[in-house]
Amino acid sequence: MTLAEAKAKFIADWGRFGTNWGINRTMAQIHALLLISPDPLSADEVMEELSISRGNANMNVRELIDWGLVQKVIRPGERKEYFSAEKDIWKVARQIVKERKKRELDLMIPVLKELSEVEGDKRDKAVKTFTDTINNIRKFSDQADKTLDTMIRADEHWFLGSLMKLFAGKRD
Amino acid sequence: MTLAEAKAKFIADWGRFGTNWGINRTMAQIHALLLISPDPLSADEVMEELSISRGNANMNVRELIDWGLVQKVIRPGERKEYFSAEKDIWKVARQIVKERKKRELDLMIPVLKELSEVEGDKRDKAVKTFTDTINNIRKFSDQADKTLDTMIRADEHWFLGSLMKLFAGKRD
């Protein structure tokens, strides 16, 4: 496979993969393109490489910046803005976990608390099943909250090293 | 909040939450409904509670069964099929991880291997950046693959207990 073919395949696959995770195809493709670019790219270069419109490029680059995955690069003496992606995948993964936690889990936890305070007689089977389920989800969420916070703070070597050592003795 | 209000809110929120994760709203709502039902529900009850069509109910219940989150329950002496959801959230989470891994990571790993075999001169900056990025992703994916396999096999108590103990000394 030539570099050009490999690039095209990586961009297409990363884009398809992204859609499974609620990220839009173009956003994932721009991310892929920037991941494999040795140098920062301008909006025009992104448009050209992916055959997308200016508005689309702008919107999705902005969203990648919001997610903390891409940065603007200003080159001295140039008007144009350039964009470059964080290349260390461990940092990328941590950043994604951090943002999703903020946008999802952190919003869900107070909702679960509210739901757990439903009124009604615990001897009523419907009430009991409801509160048991919500409390089960709450316990899980609180645990996930703590675990993810720790992961977000961890550095790669420590995290993978410890986890692997931990798991090593537990295989069946 | 009354039970009826709480149920409605939980179903709506779980549904909204699901769409963030590439699960369709109806599927997540049916899952929510079954999670909080003390007894298995029939297709008609699901249709009625969520105001959805028969086809929609059937399709999404089937998908929940495919994901291993819901089971058919046959009651002696009754024609109708009933459906009930696994209520233990740790099992639900493990099942989801297992299925997503199968549908996503397991498909991605061979693609990354193929991409890492791109031809070209390593002294070419474009080639080097490409292969470095792909190899970085491969290393991460291989690690994730192993970690997830172990998690899938782990039982709740062991996993959370060990992980928490591990993390306990590492807070800042």
Add this chain to the structure above:
DNA sequence: CTGAACTTTCAAAACTTATTGAAAGTTTTA
């Protein structure tokens, strides 16, 4: 200032995905 170079916005159009409901299929009962 002014105008060129560039970025951002947003309404309309294209595309994608989910839902309906009636018809077809299957199983059970009598």
Add this chain to the structure above:
DNA sequence: TAAAACTTTCAATAAGTTTTGAAAGTTCAG
């Protein structure tokens, strides 16, 4: 075996999401 009870399918349609591109906005050199 026939009809009732139930489940599944799928083409049409509705709903939701993404993309376009032209217009508006911003910045900066001269």
